Amino acid sequence: MSDSRSKYAIPVMSFSAGTIVANVYYSQPILKQIAGSIGATETTVGKIPMLAQIGYGAGMFFLLPLGDKVNRRKLILTLATLLAVFLVLFANVSSPALLYSLALLTGICSSPAQIILPMAATLGTENRGKNVGIVFSGILCGIIGSRILSGLLTDLWGWRSVFIASAVLVIISIILLYLFLPAVAPKFSGSYTNLIASTLQLIKRYKTLRQAALLGAFCFGIFCSFWTTLTFHLSGAPYNYSSSTIGSFGIIAIGGALVAPYFGRLADRGQVFKNLYITVGLLIGSIVCMLIFPLSVPVLVGAVFFLDIGVQATQITNFTRIYALDEEAHSRLNTVYMTTYFIGAGTGTFFGLLSWTIGGWHGALLQMLLWSGIALMIVYLSKKEKL
Numbered sequence: 001m002s003d004s005r006s007k008y009a010i011p012v013m014s015f016s017a018g019t020i021v022a023n024v025y026y027s028q029p030i031l032k033q034i035a036g037s038i039g040a041t042e043t044t045v046g047k048i049p050m051l052a053q054i055g056y057g058a059g060m061f062f063l064l065p066l067g068d069k070v071n072r073r074k075l076i077l078t079l080a081t082l083l084a085v086f087l088v089l090f091a092n093v094s095s096p097a098l099l100y101s102l103a104l105l106t107g108i109c110s111s112p113a114q115i116i117l118p119m120a121a122t123l124g125t126e127n128r129g130k131n132v133g134i135v136f137s138g139i140l141c142g143i144i145g146s147r148i149l150s151g152l153l154t155d156l157w158g159w160r161s162v163f164i165a166s167a168v169l170v171i172i173s174i175i176l177l178y179l180f181l182p183a184v185a186p187k188f189s190g191s192y193t194n195l196i197a198s199t200l201q202l203i204k205r206y207k208t209l210r211q212a213a214l215l216g217a218f219c220f221g222i223f224c225s226f227w228t229t230l231t232f233h234l235s236g237a238p239y240n241y242s243s244s245t246i247g248s249f250g251i252i253a254i255g256g257a258l259v260a261p262y263f264g265r266l267a268d269r270g271q272v273f274k275n276l277y278i279t280v281g282l283l284i285g286s287i288v289c290m291l292i293f294p295l296s297v298p299v300l301v302g303a304v305f306f307l308d309i310g311v312q313a314t315q316i317t318n319f320t321r322i323y324a325l326d327e328e329a330h331s332r333l334n335t336v337y338m339t340t341y342f343i344g345a346g347t348g349t350f351f352g353l354l355s356w357t358i359g360g361w362h363g364a365l366l367q368m369l370l371w372s373g374i375a376l377m378i379v380y381l382s383k384k385e386k387l
Helices: 009-024 028-038 047-062 064-068 072-090 096-108 112-122 125-157 160-180 192-205 207-235 243-247 249-259 261-268 272-292 297-323 330-383
Strands: none
Touching (some): 009 047, 009 096, 009 112, 009 125, 009 160, 028 125, 028 243, 047 064, 047 096, 047 207, 047 330, 064 072, 064 112, 064 192, 072 096, 072 112, 072 160, 112 125, 125 160, 125 243, 125 249, 192 207, 192 330, 207 243, 207 272, 207 297, 207 330, 249 297, 272 297, 297 330
16 A cells, blocks of 8 residues: 555544444434334333444454454455445334344444454554554544434434434445555464454453453443433433434543543553553542432533543553554454453443333442442452452
């Protein structure tokens, strides 16, 4: 690839990863509208984002390791094309069963975002944290921006327009990736079975990978629990906000996502556990403030900002740690981490919905506080090498 094209590689990878991963989250702020449209309950449609996250996790485990074995560029483009097709279908069905199936398939085919991410770590090891931070910020902006776009489009043209618009964005990403995505030679020559086996062996081999994956699962579980239950909290009394207003809270979170790469630079300098204590502390502080002032909009705005910094900076620090473990196994390392990460997402969404059903917003916040306390304990035990 020529220098004039290679300089665009990281920005294109960041944009495309964000555009693709957003499809796991578009449904979260518009669950009430989907429920009303198809005549289902909020609990019923609440399974849509959960299945999307489970599908994403399955794609992580079964497809992401292929990034070390096959041409990553072809793999990414193929999955992104299938994603565009499933999005168009999603926009044209009303059966809960079909929506569930397509949510699962959409999640699976959103996995290229995590095939792109480890590629950033190979484009200059001296700037690994910086490059990973830029691409991960794109993913974060996609996750958070999905709420803004879905809320706005739903209020203007209905929830189905969200998935048509997303299909268009994915097609644009496919074109950009075709033009600018670098070719990275695969480094694994064994069979697919051996590839999966070697992926599982990494869990036993690297204590740092186990620590980071477990911490990532709890932190992202808090993130997904928060954003799922926040939708119900803000759509009911005393707020009664519209979808676009709820989605606009994502603007605040994007600010937090843009701050998070700073922690990647600190991780490059070896300040890993200092990072993690700060980031998990931000989670705990944000949740405590919302518990003390449950109906304060200014407090909620501040909590959204700092909670997102805490979650995203934790992940960037974790990525910097694990990508330094084995230069020839980035995709497989990412498989272990991201599969665990999205098990945390699905579990966090499930317990968030359960806590909301039992205790409303207060119950959901208590569940998140418990999980953040566990995350802090994981950091402590990891530093002491007792985990």
